[in-house]
Amino acid sequence: MSGVRGRFAPSPSGRMHLGNVCCALAAWLSVRQDGGEMVLRMEDLDPDRCRREYGELLIDDLRWLGLDWDEGPGKEGACGPYWQSARRDRYEQALQTLRARGELYPCYCTRAQLHAASAPHRGDGVVRYPGTCRSLSARERAEREKTRAPALRWRVPEGTVAFDDRFLGPQAMDVQGTFGDLLLRRSDGVHAYQLAVTVDDMAMGITQVVRGNDLLASTPCQILLMRALGGKEPRYGHVPLLVTGDGRRLSKREKDLDMGVLRQRYTPEQLCGKLANLLGMLDKPEPVKARELIGLLKREMLQRETLCIRPQDWTGEY
Numbered sequence: 128m129s130g131v132r133g134r135f136a137p138s139p140s141g142r143m144h145l146g147n148v149c150c151a152l153a154a155w156l157s158v159r160q161d162g163g164e165m166v167l168r169m170e171d172l173d174p175d176r177c178r179r180e181y182g183e184l185l186i187d188d189l190r191w192l193g194l195d196w197d198e199g200p201g202k203e204g205a206c207g208p209y210w211q212s213a214r215r216d217r218y219e220q221a222l223q224t225l226r227a228r229g230e231l232y233p234c235y236c237t238r239a240q241l242h243a244a245s246a247p248h249r250g251d252g253v254v255r256y257p258g259t260c261r262s263l264s265a266r267e268r269a270e271r272e273k274t275r276a277p278a279l280r281w282r283v284p285e286g287t288v289a290f291d292d293r294f295l296g297p298q299a300m301d302v303q304g305t306f307g308d309l310l311l312r313r314s315d316g317v318h319a320y321q322l323a324v325t326v327d328d329m330a331m332g333i334t335q336v337v338r339g340n341d342l343l344a345s346t347p348c349q350i351l352l353m354r355a356l357g358g359k360e361p362r363y364g365h366v367p368l369l370v371t372g373d374g375r376r377l378s379k380r381e382k383d384l385d386m387g388v389l390r391q392r393y394t395p396e397q398l399c400g401k402l403a404n405l406l407g408m409l410d411k412p413e414p415v416k417a418r419e420l421i422g423l424l425k426r427e428m429l430q431r432e433t434l435c436i437r438p439q440d441w442t443g444e445y
């Protein structure tokens with residue numbers, strides 16, 4: 128046993144698309160190549176977006192592709208449950224740790240207020256929380272409590288967080304300057320992704336995280352939170368996002384090359400071969416089992432921000 132533990136942590140908010148599948152394959156190969164253990168964790172906290180059926184489909188799609196896991200749904204282990212919706216007590220415990228140190232406070236801002244307060248916009252879509260509710264008095268809180276259930280925010284420490292991405296190299300971010308105090312629980316009681324993912328990566332003993340680089344900016348947040356909760360951060364590696372020729376990202380909502388479509392067009396071996404070719408593991412697409420690719424994924428193949436695909440190359444011809 129190498130001591131490496133990796134995970135794939137999808138949100139069951141729709142059918143996986145080609146980009147999600149590519150990412151799952153990269154995460155799985157990284158773990159298997161290192162002789163590590165793979166955990167599958169369903170990030171199904173948001174009841175507005177996630178559905179159990181999507182989770183079941185996701186599991187079926189991963190199995191169909193030949194990606195397996197040592198712990199996860201259908202394979203209970205020491206770190207379960209593996210659906211985040213069944214782990215809320217753990218997130219509450221973590222909140223309690225922070226609360227006991229005075230690092231949490233209730234935030235009464237509405238979405239509209241947050242947007243209005245964050246001008247001028249920086250153009251990158253990031254809205255920094257300006258700290259509106261950071262130092263309300265007990266009376267002000269009681270007053271606001273009458274009309275609105277609060278969200279919970281964490282007092283984010285100042286300073287730069289640096290980490291060395293396995294594929295993209297050295298990264299640094301001032302989390303307080305970029306995001307401000309982080310939201311850890313929404314006003315409707317749903318725990319935030321940043322909290323849940325951090326608590327679970329710690330609790331599940333994860334040592335390596337390989338995921339899409341749309342989450343690159345989340346990593347410093349998670350590292351900070353992990354340190355505050357007394358954990359040791361895993362090694363992070365962010366893999367390229369798939370984009371079409373005009374630079375558009377694939378998305379679940381648009382049902383871009385989702386697994387429903389891909390499974391009609393390809394056998395698992397054909398799809399693995401296409402993905403291996405896309406990532407540079409095979410010179411041309413030829414049918415291959417996922418496990419035959421173990422050892423072929425090299426760091427150089429992932430050292431880029433995007434990978435361009437042409438949808439017409441994925442219509443089923445081989």
Ligand code: GLU
Nearest residue numbers: 136137138170324338342
């Ligand atoms: N659940 C997140 C997503 O599907 C990914 C979490 C992670 O890999 O850290 O976008």
Ligand code: ZN
Nearest residue numbers: 234235236260
């Ligand atoms: Zn607020």
